[in-house]
Amino acid sequence: MSELVYGVHAVEVLLKRNSDSVQRLFVQRNRHDQRAHKLVKLAQSKNIQVIQKDREELDDMTKQRHQGVIAECSKLKEKQFHEKHIPDILDALETDPLILILDGVTDPHNLGACLRSADAAGVHIVIAPKDNAASITDVVRKVACGAAESVPFIPVTNLSRTMKQLQERNIWIAGTAGEAEQDIYQANLKGGLAIVMGAEGDGMRRLTRENCDFLIKIPMAGEVSSLNVSVATGVTLFEAVRQRQK
Numbered sequence: 184m185s186e187l188v189y190g191v192h193a194v195e196v197l198l199k200r201n202s203d204s205v206q207r208l209f210v211q212r213n214r215h216d217q218r219a220h221k222l223v224k225l226a227q228s229k230n231i232q233v234i235q236k237d238r239e240e241l242d243d244m245t246k247q248r249h250q251g252v253i254a255e256c257s258k259l260k261e262k263q264f265h266e267k268h269i270p271d272i273l274d275a276l277e278t279d280p281l282i283l284i285l286d287g288v289t290d291p292h293n294l295g296a297c298l299r300s301a302d303a304a305g306v307h308i309v310i311a312p313k314d315n316a317a318s319i320t321d322v323v324r325k326v327a328c329g330a331a332e333s334v335p336f337i338p339v340t341n342l343s344r345t346m347k348q349l350q351e352r353n354i355w356i357a358g359t360a361g362e363a364e365q366d367i368y369q370a371n372l373k374g375g376l377a378i379v380m381g382a383e384g385d386g387m388r389r390l391t392r393e394n395c396d397f398l399i400k401i402p403m404a405g406e407v408s409s410l411n412v413s414v415a416t417g418v419t420l421f422e423a424v425r426q427r428q429k
């Protein structure tokens with residue numbers, strides 16, 4: 184069964200990093216801007232069929248904002264990863280692992296935004312529970328702007344077990360919670376690290392929280408008690424990146 188990836192940026196990343204999965208590229212007829220032209224050239228260089236369609240025909244293919252480009256693909260990269268691949272991915276790394284764990288993020292826009300930030304921060308794996316959490320959909324791909332294809336996203340059946348397996352590999356697990364005592368600027372976020380983000384409503388589940396090695400918070404100066412999970416993900420990841428560069 185084929186799937187659609189749409190939007191200029193998401194399609195460009197797909198063509199660059201995962202072109203084997205692209206079967207056809209649909210572009211809006213009479214779209215003469217540079218970026219669309221670049222995508223057509225890129226697709227043609229990889230022998231991917233390019234089909235011109237009217238705007239209305241593209242609108243019929245997806246209700247999402249496609250920006251005049253839709254790629255039809257099979258077998259996207261995130262589908263190739265399974266939890267049994269986690270050790271192989273970690274073994275292949277030449278730097279300390281940086282992992283993002285999303286404990287029950289359910290909103291596809293939040294998942295897409297977390298993946299986008301994870302890609303930008305150089306996260307090696309994003310892990311999420313298989314059940315009661317958002318998975319990769321067309322909306323997630325669009326919001327992630329290509330990161331759904333670039334960062335391995337691995338749903339796991341038993342998150343506690345996976346966390347223990349990471350700890351056995353000397354990866355520290357930092358849970359995030361607004362009421363943590365230590366803030367992200369005081370905490371040591373260097374070395375092998377997995378950062379856990381909680382669900383939109385309830386935060387981390389009790390067992391997940393208990394399995395963390397330590398908890399960290401982003402200091403909040405105003406009246407609001409918490410940040411959106413994708414914003415908190417970006418802030419925390421980039422503090423870890425900053426510390427690792429020192």
Ligand SMILES: C[S@@+](CC[C@H](N)C(=O)[O-])C[C@H]1O[C@@H](n2cnc3c(N)ncnc32)[C@H](O)[C@@H]1O
Nearest residue numbers: 359360361380381386387400401409410412415
């Ligand atoms: C909207 S918040 C959940 C709020 C929830 N009522 C709670 O008590 O955790 C979703 C997630 O974003 C992260 N988050 C939001 N604000 C944060 C903060 N100030 N410090 C650390 N993490 C935060 C945490 O991972 C949290 O579980």
